[in-house]
Amino acid sequence: MLRVSKVTLSYGAEPVLEGASLKVETGQFTSLVGPSGSGKSSLLRVVMGLQRPKAGLIDLAAGLGQVGILFQDDALLPWRTARENVALGLRARGASKPEAGREAVSWLWRMGLAGFEERYPRELSGGQRKRVAIAQVLALRPSLLLMDEPFASLDAIVRHRLTQDLLRWVEHEKLSVLLVTHDLEEASQGPRASVRECYHVPIPRPRDLVQARAHPAFGPLLGRLWQDLSEEVGELHAATIQPLRREA
Amino acid sequence: MSPNRAWARQLAALAAFLALWEGAARAGLVNPFFLPPPSKVGGVLLTLLSEGSIWPHLYATFLAAFLGLLAGIGAGAVLGFAGALAAYVAELLVPVMILLNAVPRVILAPLFVIWLGIDIESKVALSFVLVAVVMFFAVYSGIKDVDRRLIERVKTLGGGRWVLLREVYLPSVVVWVMGGMKVAVGFAFTGAVVGEFVASSRGLGYLLSFAQSTYNAALSIALVLLVIAFVLLLFGAADLLERRLLRWKYR
């Protein structure tokens, strides 16, 4: 679905990515874990064509139009209602205004936002804004979904419910997902969590976050991830090498 | 000390101030020739308005300020927009605007009179230059720091230049224009009145210079009050417009 090969990127003199490579197979959920500042968001920006890398290749089988990205923050257009925000991408792809509006409303309903269609972002809670952002992306029916610490700013309960709702959709649509996070628990939602290795998460799906946590395999896996991650961070400090450069 | 009584306290303070002023004038503490009491100023104001001779002057000033304001906002917004989006436009415009911003633009008034005559054109021109420069900077810097995240968001949703313009840049310009509106209104009147001051045959500025040459302090103060009333009127209109255009902010 997506192959990132040896991407090198620096802002000015400071190297951020040095030969970062990873692969997302069709229909798979891949997590990429790294500490803050390790270049995860930068990598996604390169994939989306928002940032030009110094070197490396992005191979997207489906083309950018098939990729949806959920950013770390939910910057919705403040001057557009929830409905208009969701309709935006549909209209950009040629849907007529009423058509896009209807489609947007049905996505808002699906995200549990019936009755909030005409609210401006300012008038929504953080969780609701996130739901609008999700509807905005899913309404375009992407086949690859990139997520950049999508729920980092939300409280635990909202976060849990949103994760569940989103995962259900992902499983239902068999979306390919690349989830980027510094949060190991979030990463373990997917079957492939990578720091420098590929981990198989042996927990049956669909998973519930609470059930998954209670699963006997969860603890040891988390422990291993933590250990590998702290080694990476140690390396980062010791040699100022950026950690995200191994094959997933 | 509830804030919703603030207007009552402000009104009381104003009344006290006027009473003090009136009293001081009547008691002979200030020379009414230089500082005529409020009752006198009020009388002049009433006569001006009831006589009707003031209306053509008010109309002239208001029209000049209003036209200058509209044209200045339009030109400032368009140029600011162009400068922010095209580097080579900015290269040419920004130095000129900085220069125009640095000098007191009213020094252009005599030149405008020479070029455009003593009628309304020269006043509109001065008003226009004053407004256009502030609007340019409001819009230029506003567009320059449009939230990058919004631009990227729209791009990743498949939006091209046109969608970006319609969904991000234009709404941002409205925000910045409305933000600069009050300053612009003030400048528009400055331009009109100063223009009339320099050379004219009607307008509040013309009356002011007449009041000055006849040492008529009461008339001067009455005219100042009229200008203030006008500016406040336009402020009110600008507020209404802002609430309409920026509904997403105020609802």
Ligand SMILES: Nc1ncnc2c1ncn2[C@@H]1O[C@H](COP(=O)(O)OP(=O)(O)O)[C@@H](O)[C@H]1O
């Ligand atoms: N636009 C930018 N300009 C300069 N440096 C940046 C920019 N964006 C990110 N960086 C730097 O690049 C590094 C990686 O950032 P980022 O990709 O956001 O990491 P992560 O998402 O893993 O936290 C950080 O050191 C950050 O300071």
Ligand SMILES: [Mg+2]
């Ligand atoms: Mg990040």
